Amino acid sequence: MARDKSTLTKEEVDTFLAKHKAWQVKNGMLERTYEWPKFLTGIAFVNEVAKLAEAADHHPDIDVRYNKVTLKLTTHDAGGLTFRDTELADQADRIEPK
Numbered sequence: 001m002a003r004d005k006s007t008l009t010k011e012e013v014d015t016f017l018a019k020h021k022a023w024q025v026k027n028g029m030l031e032r033t034y035e036w037p038k039f040l041t042g043i044a045f046v047n048e049v050a051k052l053a054e055a056a057d058h059h060p061d062i063d064v065r066y067n068k069v070t071l072k073l074t075t076h077d078a079g080g081l082t083f084r085d086t087e088l089a090d091q092a093d094r095i096e097p098k
Helices: 010-019 039-056 083-093
Strands: 024-026 029-035 061-065 068-073
Touching (some): 029 083, 039 068, 068 083
Antiparallel strands (some): 024 029, 029 068
16 A cells, blocks of 8 residues: 555544544653563463564564563654554554453
């Protein structure tokens, strides 16, 4: 898709953030920290994100701290945020690990 490499406009980013209140932009990256009831739930979430990321060939930075998992997304080769970042963020928000 040609859209993958185009950076998002400020309006597109703002629209995404309005619909996904837990996400924010920090240092040019989309970032969200998820908190899970226990460590293994967070790891199950990471495994599901990894499957989505591999399928999309778009890999986030992932930081695990006990029951908290932080995802950071940007499209390095496009030099900023793209549809690929918001799409993976949206998919991550729909994961319900067991």
